[in-house]
Amino acid sequence: MSDSFVHLHLHTEFSLLDGMIRTKDLAKRAAELGMPAVAMTDHG
8 A cells, every 4th residue: 555545535433434443553553554544534
């Protein structure tokens, strides 16, 4: 994956009924993929 790719729409476990990933797991996976950042767009 490109080292400049960043997800700009992402819901975590804090978006009830809409997101599943835990923030620690998200950070770990983004680092594994070489992403410099992610944008968490939780709601609720």
